[in-house]
Amino acid sequence: MTATPSTPTLKDLAHQWQDHSYAFLDESSKRELRRTMLKAVALPGYQVPYASREVPIARGWGTGGLQATLSLIGPKDTLKVIDQGADDSVNAANLRRFVSRMTGVATTTDATAATLIQSRHRVPEEILGERQVLVLQVPDPEPLRSVEPDISIARQMHADADYGLMWLKLYEQLVRYGRIVQGASYPSLVHGRYVISPSPIPRWDVPKLHQARHLTILSAGREKRLYAVPPYTDVRPLEFDDIPYAVEDQSGHTCFRTGVTQKFMNELPQDDGSALFELSDAGYGEKILNAAEGDGPAPERTYFNDEGRFYHDGYLK
Amino acid sequence: MAYVAARGGENAIIESEQLFHDLNGPLTAEKVRVIMETVPYLLDRVMGEASLYAPELAALAIAQSGGELYEAALLLRAYRTTQPRLEYAAVTEQGEMLTVRRISAAFKDIPGGQVLGPTLDYSHRVLNLGVLTGEGAVRHEATPAPEAAQPTYPALADWQRKVGLLPEVTPDTRTGHSVPDLTREPLLFPPARAHELQGLARADTGGLLTLGYSIMRGYGLIHPTVNEVRLGYAEVNLTHPATGVAFSAGRVRVSQAEIVTEFAGDSKTPELALGFCATLGWNEVKVIAGGTLDMNMQKAADHGEKHPAHTPEFVLYHTETVEASGFCIHFKLPHYVTFQSALDAMRQVRGNPQGVNLPGSEVPA
Amino acid sequence: MATPVQTPFEAKTQEVFTALLWALSRPGEVQAIPAGDDAFALIGETLLDLESSFYTPDETLRERLLLTGAPHVPATEAEYLFFSVWNDDAREAIRQARRGDALYPDRAATLVLPAGFSGQVWVWRGPGINGEAHMSVTLPDDLAELREEAVQYPLGWDAFLVGECRVMGLPRTTQIEVTPLQPVHRQPVPIQPVHRQEEK
Numbered sequence: 001m002t003a004t005p006s007t008p009t010l011k012d013l014a015h016q017w018q019d020h021s022y023a024f025l026d027e028s029s030k031r032e033l034r035r036t037m038l039k040a041v042a043l044p045g046y047q048v049p050y051a052s053r054e055v056p057i058a059r060g061w062g063t064g065g066l067q068a069t070l071s072l073i074g075p076k077d078t079l080k081v082i083d084q085g086a087d088d089s090v091n092a093a094n095l096r097r098f099v100s101r102m103t104g105v106a107t108t109t110d111a112t113a114a115t116l117i118q119s120r121h122r123v124p125e126e127i128l129g130e131r132q133v134l135v136l137q138v139p140d141p142e143p144l145r146s147v148e149p150d151i152s153i154a155r156q157m158h159a160d161a162d163y164g165l166m167w168l169k170l171y172e173q174l175v176r177y178g179r180i181v182q183g184a185s186y187p188s189l190v191h192g193r194y195v196i197s198p199s200p201i202p203r204w205d206v207p208k209l210h211q212a213r214h215l216t217i218l219s220a221g222r223e224k225r226l227y228a229v230p231p232y233t234d235v236r237p238l239e240f241d242d243i244p245y246a247v248e249d250q251s252g253h254t255c256f257r258t259g260v261t262q263k264f265m266n267e268l269p270q271d272d273g274s275a276l277f278e279l280s281d282a283g284y285g286e287k288i289l290n291a292a293e294g295d296g297p298a299p300e301r302t303y304f305n306d307e308g309r310f311y312h313d314g315y316l317k
Numbered sequence: 318m319a320y321v322a323a324r325g326g327e328n329a330i331i332e333s334e335q336l337f338h339d340l341n342g343p344l345t346a347e348k349v350r351v352i353m354e355t356v357p358y359l360l361d362r363v364m365g366e367a368s369l370y371a372p373e374l375a376a377l378a379i380a381q382s383g384g385e386l387y388e389a390a391l392l393l394r395a396y397r398t399t400q401p402r403l404e405y406a407a408v409t410e411q412g413e414m415l416t417v418r419r420i421s422a423a424f425k426d427i428p429g430g431q432v433l434g435p436t437l438d439y440s441h442r443v444l445n446l447g448v449l450t451g452e453g454a455v456r457h458e459a460t461p462a463p464e465a466a467q468p469t470y471p472a473l474a475d476w477q478r479k480v481g482l483l484p485e486v487t488p489d490t491r492t493g494h495s496v497p498d499l500t501r502e503p504l505l506f507p508p509a510r511a512h513e514l515q516g517l518a519r520a521d522t523g524g525l526l527t528l529g530y531s532i533m534r535g536y537g538l539i540h541p542t543v544n545e546v547r548l549g550y551a552e553v554n555l556t557h558p559a560t561g562v563a564f565s566a567g568r569v570r571v572s573q574a575e576i577v578t579e580f581a582g583d584s585k586t587p588e589l590a591l592g593f594c595a596t597l598g599w600n601e602v603k604v605i606a607g608g609t610l611d612m613n614m615q616k617a618a619d620h621g622e623k624h625p626a627h628t629p630e631f632v633l634y635h636t637e638t639v640e641a642s643g644f645c646i647h648f649k650l651p652h653y654v655t656f657q658s659a660l661d662a663m664r665q666v667r668g669n670p671q672g673v674n675l676p677g678s679e680v681p682a
Numbered sequence: 683m684a685t686p687v688q689t690p691f692e693a694k695t696q697e698v699f700t701a702l703l704w705a706l707s708r709p710g711e712v713q714a715i716p717a718g719d720d721a722f723a724l725i726g727e728t729l730l731d732l733e734s735s736f737y738t739p740d741e742t743l744r745e746r747l748l749l750t751g752a753p754h755v756p757a758t759e760a761e762y763l764f765f766s767v768w769n770d771d772a773r774e775a776i777r778q779a780r781r782g783d784a785l786y787p788d789r790a791a792t793l794v795l796p797a798g799f800s801g802q803v804w805v806w807r808g809p810g811i812n813g814e815a816h817m818s819v820t821l822p823d824d825l826a827e828l829r830e831e832a833v834q835y836p837l838g839w840d841a842f843l844v845g846e847c848r849v850m851g852l853p854r855t856t857q858i859e860v861t862p863l864q865p866v867h868r869q870p871v872p873i874q875p876v877h878r879q880e881e882k
Contacts, residue, residue, distance in 0.1 A: 018686050018687075019686070022687055022692055027692060027731075028731050031695075031731050031733075031734075034699045034702075034703075034728070034729070037703060038729075038840075039788040039840075041706045041853065042706055042853035043836055043854075044809050044855065046787060046836060048788045049786075071699075073696075074693070074696045074697065074700065075688065075693075102686055103685070103686070104685040130708075155785055156785065159784035160784070191855065193835070193836060194836075211812075215703075215707045230809045230810045231810055232811055232813075233809035233810065
């Protein structure tokens with residue numbers, strides 16, 4: 001066919017040529033994520049299915065978090081990316097490099113200076129503020145997976161708010177080990193309705209989502225589910241009346257770099273059979289060291305104080 | 318010098334990528350051209366799994382990934398994500414496809430005839446060592462048939478429907494945007510039929526073979542017969558979004574298989590049941606395995622049985638090439654936070670919450 | 683490789699989306715959306731494409747939103763419903779709007795409605811609100827009743843309340859009730875630059 005000058009050609013209808021769109025995803029992919037995020041905020045803890053696009057990193061390496069970040073981000077943002085609490089972890093460095101390459105946004109290692117934080121397996125130690133978004137990467141969004149691998153049945157259980165099997169699992173741990181031995185990904189009830197996996201953050205980090213000032217988006221790219229904990233929303237780890245939820249015991253651990261106590265620590269085995277401890281939140285550690293040298297802002301208030309007390313009084317028994 | 322949390326990681330990953338490419342030699346247009354011209358079945362496999370028909374880009378992806386096919390498929394899929402969807406192609410009917418190979422195991426001869434076409438099925442699997450010892454290039458030239466074969470052939474299933482061996486189907490008349498699209502919608506269960514077929518079309522070839530073979534070998538509900546395997550070229554017929562003029566954007570290589578089984582339906586009037594799989598590119602293993610899985614997934618409900626390979630959720634999730642391979646390699650990522658959390662829980666049970674470094678903490682034997 | 687830049691359209695939709703996200707995340711707080719264009723149309727262009735559907739009785743708006751590629755469908759089926767004018771037809775359409783089902787409560791409709799940000803003071807409670815918020819807002823007549831009919835959490839619809847270049851979210855999780863207090867001395871919640879770092 002021949003096109004007259006006024007007829008748009010296919011080339012005209014395609015986007016203006018840049019090697020890539022801003023933030024890599026095209027508008028249609030972003031809209032899918034954006035519609036999904038809005039639904040997720042309106043239904044705290046409910047897993048919204050979405051059409052997860054392939055992005056230029058492998059599935060299972062934060063593609064869900066990355067799609068959320070790319071759909072949220074704009075030129076005014078400041079981005080922080082962490083993996084296991086560290087900004088310099090190779091995967092965090094890779095994701096930060098990619099987003100930065102595709103947007104040119106400013107990046108930071110300071111949790112309270114970022115507008116947008118993408119994280120794998122940690123919530124920062126300093127209290128996040130009201131205009132901040134935390135995007136958590138989620139390998140497995142289904143808290144019921146270990147008790148019901150069939151996702152159709154699990155969905156029905158969520159619909160019925162039928163979490164009996166989950167309670168039974170915790171009870172069986174109690175009987176077998178004398179305590180609940182769930183490590184990370186501790187199942188938690190959001191807004192009194194949906195049980196979520198908070199992603200494999202340690203138990204230390206789960207309370208930080210409760211009545212938080214910031215917005216948390218949890219996105220599983222491979223499993224194609226996205227859910228959210230809005231600011232000021234109840235998040236309650238499942239606990240029995242007589243067996244309270246317990247965070248990881250940090251008592252007696254001192255960060256060998258900063259001298260800080262009562263924060264989530266990495267244990268570093270030593271040749272002589274002992275172990276050193278360091279802050280898992282590397283950006284917080286950096287801030288403490290730099291502030292001590294008069295080279296940067298002072299660290300802000302943390303969720304747990306130096307005595308290990310959580311900032312919402314009475315929340316942890 | 319201030320302490321910086323983002324210190325070594327970034328340099329390390331840049332250098333490790335350099336090293337990978339360094340060991341594979343330079344990436345050149347010539348290399349891409351050679352790949353494109355010499356290994357069409359490899360391109361087909363990658364394009365099928367990527368669900369993006371673009372031989373030149375597939376050759377580039379293969380060259381750029383050094384032949385790591387999971388990486389190549391991911392490169393293409395990630396590229397696909399960035400492309401706008403301007404229009405939906407019209408439905409291609411089996412009977413309209415330019416067919417170069419079409420065989421049936423169910424009948425000695427079929428309407429339109431068996432067309433053997435290009436295949437290695439009857440080759441002697443003997444390495445052509447002479448090529449290496451200086452006998453020069455080996456050229457194969459097929460002898461033209463005295464009469465040109467007909468370009469199109471009807472579907473065998475149509476004949477079986479006409480004679481009542483297969484149940485009549487109500488044709489799905491949806492077109493364009495109203496056809497469910499797995500790349501634009503989440504996969505939910507039970508899956509839309511279109512989603513299931515699309516999932517098989519872009520599945521990992523090896524994954525479909527493994528699960529399909531498990532059924533063929535002994536875990537199947539029913540015995541598969543290859544009703545028809547077909548290789549051909551399908552027109553990509555589009556309507557110009559602005560002018561409304563219909564045109565063909567070109568032809569793509571496609572393969573498809575119909576798999577049938579006997580004694581489906583009720584016991585008084587048993588009939589055949591049909592499984593189907595099609596994919597971009599020529600890949601007979603994939604469509605035969607996929608068609609067999611499709612038939613079993615459809616029939617599993619009737620049999621009330623639940624072998625994993627009969628279950629859409631199991632088959633479609635676990636053969637998703639990019640997801641399965643990505644999750645597999647993600648276990649290389651550090652998991653020390655989750656490990657630390659589990660260690661804490663374990664030490665609590667052992668009555669040694671602070672770990673090994675505290676004097677006086679005794680680990681029970 | 684040059685760093686990609688936002689097209690003007692991308693810049694606009696990112697800004698509108700950010701406002702919508704914070705509107706739903708912080709019900710009872712007003713968010714700014716770009717001035718100089720019809721807010722209903724801007725929201726439509728941010729959310730709609732080929733993969734979604736909408737309904738609006740407003741013909742001008744419909745013409746514009748059809749350009750997104752999204753099909754215009756009956757109110758009973760639409761994912762997004764836009765009512766720039768409030769009347770009986772709007773009420774009737776909202777009665778029929780999707781509320782989702784137990785398995786998929788996300789299949790509920792999202793309504794975009796006209797509102798004013800003065801007048802009656804309402805007490806807002808629920809997720810996104812620190813304790814309770816007191817906010818002056820003029821809701822469309824009968825909206826509270828329509829909402830009561832529709833919302834049986836987790837089923838029900840979510841709404842964006844739009845006035846000029848401002849938007850407020852009313853997700854199904856929010857409880858609102860009229861306060862006996864009059865809006866005499868209360869400062870309106872300042873319109874913050876969206877999605878920007880807090881002033882320290």
